[in-house]
Amino acid sequence: MAKKLMVLLAILLVCAAPGLAADPVLKLGWSGSGVGADLLKLAARSNVWRKHGLEVQPVYLSSGNLMAQTLSSGEIGLTGFDVTAMLALGVSGARDLRVISVLINRLEPFFVVQKSIATPADLKGKRVTISRFGSGSDIITRVALRYWKLDPDKDMAFLQSGNTPTRIAALVAGHVDAALVSSTQVQKVVETGCCRVLADLSELPIDYANYGVVVSGQLLKTQRENVKRFLQALTETIYIFKSKPDAAMAVLRESNSDPQVVRPLYDRLAKAMAEYPLPEPKGIQTALDFLPNPKARGIRAEEFMDTSLMEEIKKSGFIERLYGRK
Numbered sequence: 128m129a130k131k132l133m134v135l136l137a138i139l140l141v142c143a144a145p146g147l148a149a150d151p152v153l154k155l156g157w158s159g160s161g162v163g164a165d166l167l168k169l170a171a172r173s174n175v176w177r178k179h180g181l182e183v184q185p186v187y188l189s190s191g192n193l194m195a196q197t198l199s200s201g202e203i204g205l206t207g208f209d210v211t212a213m214l215a216l217g218v219s220g221a222r223d224l225r226v227i228s229v230l231i232n233r234l235e236p237f238f239v240v241q242k243s244i245a246t247p248a249d250l251k252g253k254r255v256t257i258s259r260f261g262s263g264s265d266i267i268t269r270v271a272l273r274y275w276k277l278d279p280d281k282d283m284a285f286l287q288s289g290n291t292p293t294r295i296a297a298l299v300a301g302h303v304d305a306a307l308v309s310s311t312q313v314q315k316v317v318e319t320g321c322c323r324v325l326a327d328l329s330e331l332p333i334d335y336a337n338y339g340v341v342v343s344g345q346l347l348k349t350q351r352e353n354v355k356r357f358l359q360a361l362t363e364t365i366y367i368f369k370s371k372p373d374a375a376m377a378v379l380r381e382s383n384s385d386p387q388v389v390r391p392l393y394d395r396l397a398k399a400m401a402e403y404p405l406p407e408p409k410g411i412q413t414a415l416d417f418l419p420n421p422k423a424r425g426i427r428a429e430e431f432m433d434t435s436l437m438e439e440i441k442k443s444g445f446i447e448r449l450y451g452r453k
Contacts, residue, residue: 150182151353153346156194156203157185159258159291161309162235162338162396163208168378170364179360181353190290191262198224204346205357211263211414213341217431218415218423223344225433228358230365231338231399232410234328236264236307238271239298239316242323244305247275253304256288256297263337264294264307266417270335271328273417298322310395311379314388329399336410347433355436359445362404366449369397403446405437 157163167185170176176183186203188194191212197203198213199221206213210226217224244250250272257265269279279285283305288297294306299321307328308316316322340361342354368375372393379389379396411428440446447453 150177150180151350152182152184153205153353153357154184154186154203156188156197156206158188158191158194158209161291161311162231165311165378166364166368169368169375170360173364173367173374175360175363175367179356181356181360183357190258192259198341198343201343204343205354206341208338208340209263210336210339210341210411211266212261214411214414214431215261215418215420218418218420218426224341224431225344225347226336226406226411226431227340227342227354227433227436228361228404229336229339229406229410230401230404232334232336232401232407233399234267234270234331234333234335235337235399236267236309236328237313237324238305238326238328239308239313239322240305240325241301241321244325247277247325250277250305251282254284254286256286256294256303256306258290258294259287260285261419266414267328267335268307269417270333270413271326271331274331274333310392311382314383314385329395333413334407334410335413336406339404339406355439358436359440362440362446363449365400365402365404368400369402372397402450403437403441406432406434408432
């Protein structure tokens with residue numbers, strides 16, 4: 128009997144030993160291709176999740192709207208990186224969602240059109256493809272069109288085609304006249320000879336919460352420390368992207384084989400990514416103001432923001448230590 132108790136005690140001690148317990152699991156929904164997909168690859172290859180004591184399970188979903196539905200059902204607790212689709216979900220009723228990080232606070236895609244279109248005014252009467260109504264691609268398209276003094280609801284027809292690869296296929300096949308294309312994919316489209324870049328939307332003077340992380344209120348309450356560790360790991364991944372170009376460009380080359388494209392693309396993204404990816408009210412407000420849901424009118428960005436975790440991370444000196452300033 129004493130021997131059995133000793134064996135049982137030994138087993139319990141081993142299971143309780145530091146470092147042997149399983150890392151907490153966070154399910155991260157994501158959609159599309161481009162910056163978000165590349166960051167997830169870089170994070171996995173750099174082992175940052177495990178370094179920060181987490182197991183992150185990326186769950187691919189075919190659209191921002193589906194990602195929003197999956198978050199609402201509780202099947203995932205975090206989403207990256209379509210902030211707009213999550214805000215649309217929040218306005219529709221899931222008011223406990225919070226934007227906890229914004230990596231790129233500006234418009235990032237290219238507006239690509241058929242070669243016959245020379246100016247924004249030529250878009251009148253044309254077909255513009257988006258993912259889904261209320262999605263990030265929908266809202267960003269509307270923001271750009273409004274900037275060009277066009278009325279998205281009257282001047283052109285919107286077609287729902289699906290995520291980035293599907294929109295690109297529709298554009299290349301000539302089924303549509305215009306579409307947003309991510310910076311990581313635009314060269315491929317132009318090389319087909321079908322189309323031209325009408326505008327680099329990053330050059331427009333508009334704050335916009337483009338790529339970020341949204342968390343359910345329930346997960347934020349029950350696993351606040353794990354969510355904070357997730358943000359630390361994400362912030363470190365941004366650091367790796369910015370400070371280790373060879374590692375970052377190795378990921379970018381997988382979707383852009385032309386070496387003449389990869390370096391300018393890397394420089395563009397490294398410049399756009401914030402060292403301190405704090406949600407900014409102005410960028411979130413732009414997204415809210417362009418949501419088609421009438422319930423979005425009058426809602427302030429602060430209602431869907433939680434900056435406390437990123438502020439704690441900054442206050443701890445974590446970011447300064449990463450960049451060797453402390």
